Amino acid sequence: TQTLNLAVIPGDGIGQEVVPEGLKVLSAALAGSEVTVATTSFDLGAARWHRTGETLTDADLESLKTFDAILLGAVGDPSVPSGVLERGLLLRLRFELDQYVNLRPSLLYPGVPTPLAAPGAIDFVVVREGTEGLYAGNGGTVREGTPHEIATEVSVNTAFGVERVVRYAFAKAAARPAHHLTLVHKTNVLVNAGGLWKRTVDRIAQEYPQVRVDYSHVDAATIYMVTDPGRFDVIVTDNLFGDILTDEAGAITGGIGLAASGNINPEGAYPSMFEPVHGSAPDIAGRGLADPTATIASVALMLDHLGYAREARRVQDAISQDMAERAAGDGTDAGTSVLRRSTAAIGDAIAQRLG
Amino acid sequence: TQTLNLAVIPGDGIGQEVVPEGLKVLSAALAGSEVTVATTSFDLGAARWHRTGETLTDADLESLKTFDAILLGAVGDPSVPSGVLERGLLLRLRFELDQYVNLRPSLLYPGVPTPLAAPGAIDFVVVREGTEGLYAGNGGTVREGTPHEIATEVSVNTAFGVERVVRYAFAKAAARPAHHLTLVHKTNVLVNAGGLWKRTVDRIAQEYPQVRVDYSHVDAATIYMVTDPGRFDVIVTDNLFGDILTDEAGAITGGIGLAASGNINPEGAYPSMFEPVHGSAPDIAGRGLADPTATIASVALMLDHLGYAREARRVQDAISQDMAERAAGDGTDAGTSVLRRSTAAIGDAIAQRLG
Numbered sequence: 001t002q003t004l005n006l007a008v009i010p011g012d013g014i015g016q017e018v019v020p021e022g023l024k025v026l027s028a029a030l031a032g033s034e035v036t037v038a039t040t041s042f043d044l045g046a047a048r049w050h051r052t053g054e055t056l057t058d059a060d061l062e063s064l065k066t067f068d069a070i071l072l073g074a075v076g077d078p079s080v081p082s083g084v085l086e087r088g089l090l091l092r093l094r095f096e097l098d099q100y101v102n103l104r105p106s107l108l109y110p111g112v113p114t115p116l117a118a119p120g121a122i123d124f125v126v127v128r129e130g131t132e133g134l135y136a137g138n139g140g141t142v143r144e145g146t147p148h149e150i151a152t153e154v155s156v157n158t159a160f161g162v163e164r165v166v167r168y169a170f171a172k173a174a175a176r177p178a179h180h181l182t183l184v185h186k187t188n189v190l191v192n193a194g195g196l197w198k199r200t201v202d203r204i205a206q207e208y209p210q211v212r213v214d215y216s217h218v219d220a221a222t223i224y225m226v227t228d229p230g231r232f233d234v235i236v237t238d239n240l241f242g243d244i245l246t247d248e249a250g251a252i253t254g255g256i257g258l259a260a261s262g263n264i265n266p267e268g269a270y271p272s273m274f275e276p277v278h279g280s281a282p283d284i285a286g287r288g289l290a291d292p293t294a295t296i297a298s299v300a301l302m303l304d305h306l307g308y309a310r311e312a313r314r315v316q317d318a319i320s321q322d323m324a325e326r327a328a329g330d331g332t333d334a335g336t337s338v339l340r341r342s343t344a345a346i347g348d349a350i351a352q353r354l355g
Numbered sequence: 356t357q358t359l360n361l362a363v364i365p366g367d368g369i370g371q372e373v374v375p376e377g378l379k380v381l382s383a384a385l386a387g388s389e390v391t392v393a394t395t396s397f398d399l400g401a402a403r404w405h406r407t408g409e410t411l412t413d414a415d416l417e418s419l420k421t422f423d424a425i426l427l428g429a430v431g432d433p434s435v436p437s438g439v440l441e442r443g444l445l446l447r448l449r450f451e452l453d454q455y456v457n458l459r460p461s462l463l464y465p466g467v468p469t470p471l472a473a474p475g476a477i478d479f480v481v482v483r484e485g486t487e488g489l490y491a492g493n494g495g496t497v498r499e500g501t502p503h504e505i506a507t508e509v510s511v512n513t514a515f516g517v518e519r520v521v522r523y524a525f526a527k528a529a530a531r532p533a534h535h536l537t538l539v540h541k542t543n544v545l546v547n548a549g550g551l552w553k554r555t556v557d558r559i560a561q562e563y564p565q566v567r568v569d570y571s572h573v574d575a576a577t578i579y580m581v582t583d584p585g586r587f588d589v590i591v592t593d594n595l596f597g598d599i600l601t602d603e604a605g606a607i608t609g610g611i612g613l614a615a616s617g618n619i620n621p622e623g624a625y626p627s628m629f630e631p632v633h634g635s636a637p638d639i640a641g642r643g644l645a646d647p648t649a650t651i652a653s654v655a656l657m658l659d660h661l662g663y664a665r666e667a668r669r670v671q672d673a674i675s676q677d678m679a680e681r682a683a684g685d686g687t688d689a690g691t692s693v694l695r696r697s698t699a700a701i702g703d704a705i706a707q708r709l710g
């Protein structure tokens with residue numbers, strides 16, 4: 001028997017509620033297999049910061065590096081100054097653990113309410129770069145607070161960093177039925193970074209003649225996302241454009257409450273981290289109202305990353321069935337039916353399907 | 356009698372078709388007034404570049420500076436390398452003419468098809484900064500084309516540049532019934548630029564106690580744009596976020612084919628430039644299929660900027676009436692009815708309403 005050593009960061013707000021459901025489903029998915037799950041909880045997030053002033057210590061980081069994977073709920077609270085936990089914890093983890101692929105599937109489950117009148121079939125995945133771009137923290141201010149202040153932010157793009165994420169995206173596209181990769185950037189204005197991205201995609205494309213490659217400016221991509229999302233299969237893009245597009249993608253597929261993500265180090269040099277796209281939602285926290293589906297779908301991504309493809313597919317299928325059941329449960333008011341069950345009830349229902 | 360000296364840049368593709376309709380409506384709007392319009396056409400865009408290799412000469416620029424305003428159709432063609440006309444012509448004009456306010460209203464006309472199932476009333480305006488940010492052209496490459504390439508793009512934000520556009524946005528918000536201003540940025544990651552924007556908005560807000568101010572991260576804003584666009588009144592944001600949000604805003608209000616914009620130098624030190632948000636659309640060019648409404652709405656923005664508020668309102672009302680008529684014209688198939696008339700027929704119909 002094998003042990004899956006999992007670090008768990010429930011975090012703040014609804015993070016505390018959705019993570020147990022993810023773990024519940026993880027156990028159910030692996031029940032009867034050779035694999036046992038050993039979880040270690042890490043106290044990170046707003047509460048810890050308020051108590052100790054720490055976001056992520058070097059000791060936390062070294063410890064986290066020893067695990068097979070990390071499951072994160074959500075961190076953040078309005079009481080913490082903007083940027084402290086984002087840069088000191090979330091982004092620090094992505095960077096220190098070299099999670100250069102931020103994988104964000106977008107799937108419109110049948111029957112799930114979407115703001116689009118005619119969504120069509122939506123099933124694409126965004127491969128967002130996770131360790132460069134405007135997220136590199138490479139900016140500053142001069143004469144801050146004076147009428148002569150200058151504030152800069154530098155988008156850093158390296159051939160090394162772009163090529164590895166583009167290669168990952170091509171492999172993804174080659175493995176999916178549609179074999180279609182779209183680069184999203186803003187090459188007509190950001191000619192330097194855009195040039196590097198475009199040249200890299202064009203070059204790697206030679207190795208993947210079976211993949212159809214196209215390009216969209218980021219502004220146009222936000223249009224397609226609402227007028228024709230079915231055109232997308234695999235999108236590869238930089239850190240900031242990926243952040244923006246995946247939130248919009250979440251919105252058209254029923255809300256970021258359903259959107260899963262993996263912060264992946266494909267080579268396994270460091271553990272990968274799986275988290276729902278949504279935040280800590282303090283407004284609904286503590287009331288059992290949060291939908292754990294995004295966390296459970298993130299567990300499916302984790303299983304797949306760890307080599308348990310069959311189990312990953314079973315979890316994903318169970319989610320789809322549960323979503324269909326929920327949608328059917330109230331034909332006249334699909335808009336609210338997905339929220340009609342409690343956090344734990346949804347976790348239970350999905351776990352039971354795996355039983 | 357006064358003369359309005361107007362520089363006209365029809366440009367490429369459908370730009371050539373929509374500009375005459377804009378001028379037709381401009382004449383109709385000013386007929387019987389003290390104002391006569393004198394137009395001077397400038398040959399700028401892809402055709403000129405192919406012929407002469409020039410995008411915008413210093414002589415062109417000096418000449419353009421002598422006009423009261425500029426009306427631009429669209430520039431660009433797939434045959435021109437990406438970035439050449441954008442940076443050499445469009446952005447150069449915005450920068451050289453210090454058009455620091457890029458004003459982009461979003462209005463869902465009654466009956467116009469939108470991809471949203473339940474759009475509600477949409478009526479907001481984006482005040483996009485036009486002369487700074489990632490558009491400053493302040494990036495570069497090192498070791499280009501090698502495995503050690505580094506490509507950077509620098510977002511440049513100055514207290515001077517941010518304050519003036521924020522002031523404009525507050526004045527706009529104060530003049531609109533809802534008195535509501537939303538700053539859109541990414542303060543939790545782009546802490547330097549975001550800090551400057553946030554501090555500036557907070558400071559100017561003191562002078563506008565009647566304006567309700569809130570803040571949205573850009574990723575969340577793309578969600579609200581499809582789930583609750585009615586929440587927005589005036590949005591103020593930087594150059595790149597404004598580019599992205601206004602395309603999405605165009606999509607939810609019936610397509611960027613209907614979206615108007617003004618590149619404004621509020622003090623009038625240089626002429627302001629008015630242009631539809633759409634591009635040159637070479638695929639439909641030359642066939643009289645382009646909808647000139649965005650250009651005509653840009654003419655309304657121009658009239659307003661030049662101090663002809665009454666005429667601006669009349670043009671805007673005529674557009675609304677025309678849109679309603681077009682929508683009613685085919686109750687069963689509103690999705691295509693807005694395209695059912697020719698470019699010139701739409702211009703005629705709107706001009707006639709002003710007659």
Ligand SMILES: CC(C)[C@H](C(=O)O)[C@@H](O)C(=O)O
Pocket residue numbers: 086087090091243277543544574
């Ligand atoms: C919280 C924030 C730093 C983060 C990001 O911008 O990447 C979030 O929006 C996300 O998409 O995971």
Ligand SMILES: CC(C)[C@H](C(=O)O)[C@@H](O)C(=O)O
Pocket residue numbers: 188189219441442445446598632
């Ligand atoms: C053509 C391009 C340079 C331009 C921009 O990015 O500003 C366009 O997208 C716009 O929004 O006017």
